[in-house]
Structures are given as structure tokens and as C-alpha cells.
Amino acid sequence: MTTLTTNLTGLTAMQSAPPASGERARLAAAAKQFEAIFVRQMLASARKANFGDELFGSGAIDTFREMQDSQFADIAAQTGTLGLAQKIEAHLARFVDASASGKD
Secondary structure (H helix, E strand, O other), X not given: OOHHHHHHHHHHHHHHOOOOOHHHHHHHHHHHHHHHHHHHHHHHHXXXXXXXXXXXXXXXHHXXXXXXXXXXXXXXXXXXXXXXXXXXXXXXXXXXXXXXHHOO
């Protein structure tokens, strides 16, 4: 199974999943956003490694790569490819569930 097929399968499963409770859904969205930010920063740091002058380097290429990295980070976070958002959500869910049960 190719990576593209795996990612599309994961995205389809996420879209068909039943919606979570209000606080839990906000936590999941925040965890995905954090993962996307983390992946963007990781890719930006990797791009800073310069192994010499590029043959076809320009500001336009740099802008395109930033946009490409940003899109990749968003897709990776939405599909759960790295799994960081799931771990963050699972860790912080204890606090959301505890505060929700304390309101009763």
C-alpha cells in the first residue's frame, strides 16, 4: 500500500468519525494545530542546513518551499501521520475529562 493511499485512507476515516464532545473536539483541534506548527518548524530548521550554493536558488524557490512545507505540515497533522496530535490529546484529555466531571 502506498503512502498516498495510506494518507487518503486515514483522512477518509477521520472525516467519517463521529464528532466528539465540545471540549474534547476543541482539544483535538488544538493538538492538530500544535502538531502542524511543530512540523513546520522542524522542516524550516532542516531547510536551513545549507550544503553549498544551489544551482537554481532564488527567493521565489524559497517562498515556494515554505508554502510546500506548510501544506505538508497541515496534511500530516490532519491525517495523523506522525501521531503527535493523538499523543498530546490523550495526555491532556485527562485534564479535560476531570474538569468536565467536576462540573456535575
